[in-house]
Amino acid sequence: MKFSASEENYIKSIYGLQGKTEKVNTNSLAVHMNTRAASVTDMLKKLKSKKLIEYKKYYGFRLNEFGNREALRIIRRHRLWEFFLVTKLGMNWDKVHPIAEELEHVSSNDLIKRLDNYLGQPKIDPHGDPIPDAQGKMPVLKQVSLDNLPTKKTGIVSSVSSQTHQMMEMLNHYGIGIGSQIKVLKSFDFDGSLQIKISKQPACTISGQAAQNIFVYDDQEK
């Protein structure tokens, strides 16, 4: 089934609010979507008629099984595009959201399957949020800053805490990017600096401060 961009935005927003509160109410959705309560009610009727939500007048609403599945498909598309924009086109992670908001509505399944493959089936987007898989399952991966990764264990770089020019310059120099495989060879207690190895590159050393701002997740978790 296909949905309009507007319907998809509502589905996505309801999904987001569901996380925090059991039943979602009209006003909070209106605030979240920067629209009026009356518009929300109108759309709720439509989403109900399309069997995406559980909705009783005046009593709040939530996505049903079908609605949740749809939400995860949209979120998957959004996060894959964000990953693409950052890792392939080199955009800053704090700039990609509005563009991904547009790209996420392009609805070809084949496109998304291929994009996913092309990107190496990433599990985490550049903001550190998990990317649902094709079945709509959210990976549960704990992320740790690089200074907390046990020595000798490999991690995949998922995000960095800031994308200042200075930070990017340094990451670039070391060849560290989102998706990089990284292993801590040795950590020096004296100043917190780390000797690290990035997949096919020679080992190098980074400061403890840098390490605190680079996040990785456990490679091994399925």
Add this chain to the structure above:
Amino acid sequence: MKFSASEENYIKSIYGLQGKTEKVNTNSLAVHMNTRAASVTDMLKKLKSKKLIEYKKYYGFRLNEFGNREALRIIRRHRLWEFFLVTKLGMNWDKVHPIAEELEHVSSNDLIKRLDNYLGQPKIDPHGDPIPDAQGKMPVLKQVSLDNLPTKKTGIVSSVSSQTHQMMEMLNHYGIGIGSQIKVLKSFDFDGSLQIKISKQPACTISGQAAQNIFVYDDQEK
């Protein structure tokens, strides 16, 4: 200035029809866009009010300077996305059009600039059509089939005449893809087969039949 997806589709279609006839008439645009003449008239009024077309009632219409520039921006986006879908995601060129029709309306300038760079500023899309540059200039490049490329001259693969499984298998085997730099080292008159060299790969030989179905354009033309 920003335009709706619908306005952009009209602009693009008018541009396409202008090539064939001086003045475009309502009916042919309606046929081309698979819509009714009345809908076309409605949109013409809007495009005129937005100063994109020259339009006198009952006398036909055409894009003005501004409209042409806009059309070329849309076509540029469309063809860059097609190039992306084929070369990066491995889709067949005969499948990419409808997806590019959606992607072309995503309107970030920064996105397109980066996409263009990422793709290596391609000049020709996978259907063999030229890609307008950022200034809206259409490159004029003659394409020749590989068997007509002079020996020792390099060409860039722009398109292939069919994308059957068999063809793709062979191209894959030889490491030939759209955008590949290719040089003919020697051609054998006996059977038309060619010894060729692809950028960083060892030389290899392909049949004359294959060569007839691979199109390249002249590397050197600015």
Add this chain to the structure above:
DNA sequence: AATAATTTTTAGATTTGTCTAAAATAATTT
């Protein structure tokens, strides 16, 4: 040049998604 045929435009309706203002319902306060 008058009539017929074709093309284009207008008039009015429809759908989607939005809005404001008023009415209905629920929650809170006294």
Add this chain to the structure above:
DNA sequence: AAATTATTTTAGACAAATCTAAAAATTATT
């Protein structure tokens, strides 16, 4: 528990993009 306040829904309107059917203008035909 009655009154006040807050939330939600309805009613009616609007803009964008489309449509059908009828009217207007142009082109072709006799």
